[in-house]
Amino acid sequence: MATIHQLFSAGAETTVTTLRWSLLYMMAYPEIQGRIQREIDDVVGRNRLPNYSDREHLPYTEATLMEIARIASIAPFGIPHVAAQNTTLFGYNIPEETIIMSNIWAIHNDPDTWKDPDMFRPERFLDGDRLAKQPDAYLPFSAGRRVCLGENLARIELFLFFSHCLHRFTFKKPQDSPELSFDGVAGAANSPRFYETEAILRD
Ligand code: HEM
Incomplete structure (x- = not known):
């Protein structure tokens, strides 16, 4: 039961x-939303929804999802682990049973790795018209033996939900709705604040 939970x-x-x-982010950056929609329309067309095999032909859509995962860092400190035995790392002594947390947020916002880390810029994951080699410092699912078990499933789900939503709808901030906020709310995951959106059906 616990495992299923x-x-x-x-x-x-x-x-x-x-x-x-x-x-x-799509509401805040309508030009990026429009570019994704044009890419999907060109590759998939208007007569069917995107499927997973389209993904390799939709690099800008994929780069945008990667940039969202970087800038939002929904698991900013991963999952806590415990040192199984006394060890040293880069000269630091780490006693057995020390709780260890990885600062994924810092890795994703390190200005030595990411130019203007505060900027939302999907192009940073592109090399010309294609996806660039994934940077070592891109770790939304963490790394190593305890890397996220669901990474592949999550990537498939995110691609399908996101591309289907943008194929069918344009998302717009409703008039008179509160200003968009990019402050995260700490909880089980780093979540956005509640917001209103208007989903406009595309032709
Ligand atoms: C956007 C989606 C997701 C993100 C960003 C994410 C991120 C993470 C991160 C950062 C960890 C910690 C890894 C570590 O301890 O170093 C983790 C662990 C884990 N994730 Fe995910 N995850 C996502 C989706 C999923 C999905 C869809 C599943 C399963 C259906 C899943 C199942 C797990 C499990 C079981 C662990 C613990 C693995 C272990 O300790 O061996 N995750 N995830």
């Missing part, structure tokens, strides 16, 4: 939170 909580909350950040 963890699969749902680790699996659902994370993906939903990433999608909530995605729509927020």
Whole structure:
């Protein structure tokens, strides 16, 4: 029961939170939203929804999802771990049973790695018209033996939900709705604040 519960909580909350950040960024950056829609229209057309095999032909869409995962860093400190034995790392002594947390947020915002880390810029994941080699410092799913178990599933889900949403709708901030905020709310995941959106059906 606990295992099934963890699969749902680790699996659902994370993906939903990433999608909530995605729509927020699409409302804030309509030119990026429009470029994704043009890419999907060119590759997929208007007569069917995108499927997973389209992904390799939609580099800008994929780069945008990667940039959302970087800038939102929904698991900013990963999941705590415990040192199984006394060890040293870069000259630091780490006693057995020390709780260790990885600062994924800092890795994703390090100005030595990412130019203007505060800027939302999908192009940073592109090399010309294609996806660039994934930078070592891109770690939304962490790394190593305890890397996220659901990474592949999450990538598929995010691609399909996001591309389907933008294929069918344009997301717009409703008139007179509160200013968009990019401050995260700490909880099970780093979530966006509640916001209103207007989903306008595309032709
Ligand atoms: C956007 C989606 C997701 C993100 C950003 C994410 C991120 C992470 C991160 C950072 C960790 C910690 C890894 C570590 O301890 O170093 C983790 C662990 C884990 N994730 Fe995900 N995750 C996502 C989706 C999912 C999905 C869809 C599932 C399952 C259906 C899942 C299941 C798990 C499990 C079981 C662990 C613990 C793995 C272990 O300790 O061995 N996650 N995830």
